[in-house]
Amino acid sequence: MLPTCPLCDKLNRLHELPADELVWQFPHSVAFLGPWQFYTGYCVLVARQHYPELHVMPSSQRAVFLDEMVVLTQAIDFAFQPRKMNLESLGNQVAHLHWHLFPRRADDPETRKAVWIALDRAERDEAEKQRLQAASLARTEIASRIRAALNQMAAPTP
């Protein structure tokens, strides 16, 4: 834990989060429902331990962490059947290892572009910000569909 890191701080205060934000707790990471629910199911998966880069995480831990990322991707894909999944680990603003998992809708007017073009506009344009935060379903419903998919995947096949 790094005292100045906002993601370490968030991980320390999971009990304070609204129920629709905390989606799932994995052994090595925690999944949060992200703010931009125009991309229905958008999650941020945060590593429990503070590492600035994926490649400095110890390899045994990394393998499990990446499996968790893939499982969450699969659950989002199952729950919302997007046209495409976008997986991004940037950390340009907060260098604590995390994945942005953006499901891309088929009716996105900018389907060929990265989401950051629209999110950059949202920084200057309040209407655009609201469009990208608005969800077609309630946030609690989105979170619960992802959890249902994860539970189904975890269930033993008969």
Add this chain to the structure above:
Amino acid sequence: MLPTCPLCDKLNRLHELPADELVWQFPHSVAFLGPWQFYTGYCVLVARQHYPELHVMPSSQRAVFLDEMVVLTQAIDFAFQPRKMNLESLGNQVAHLHWHLFPRRADDPETRKAVWIALDRAERDEAEKQRLQAASLARTEIASRIRAALNQMAAPTP
């Protein structure tokens, strides 16, 4: 191989590529030096087999493929010591599994933003396109530094 996929096609024509573009051949992927060498060391790592998404790749193959991605990231980091590595698997334009590995320079004027903001400008602005394609080193030198780092990492420790 998908006959209509431009990345399948590229993998079929590796022998036709310039020496500075083909950086490394891994068992499950091939590393290419990308066009935007303002981000010195930027590589695109393409899965040898055609999968539209990471999570549909069989898990044993996926584990090796992700290790290759991490090893390449490490080599780029070692060779150019960027401020931050950005790892992105999008596939919005070509849905054949690949990673964009963007090393972010400390002197990038847009260090807090995703690279796609600048790359989107480059689509409309020829000067911006040239700025982002220009490399501070020759492309052959960039490719050879990444290969040297990979060779060093592969060498047994004495």
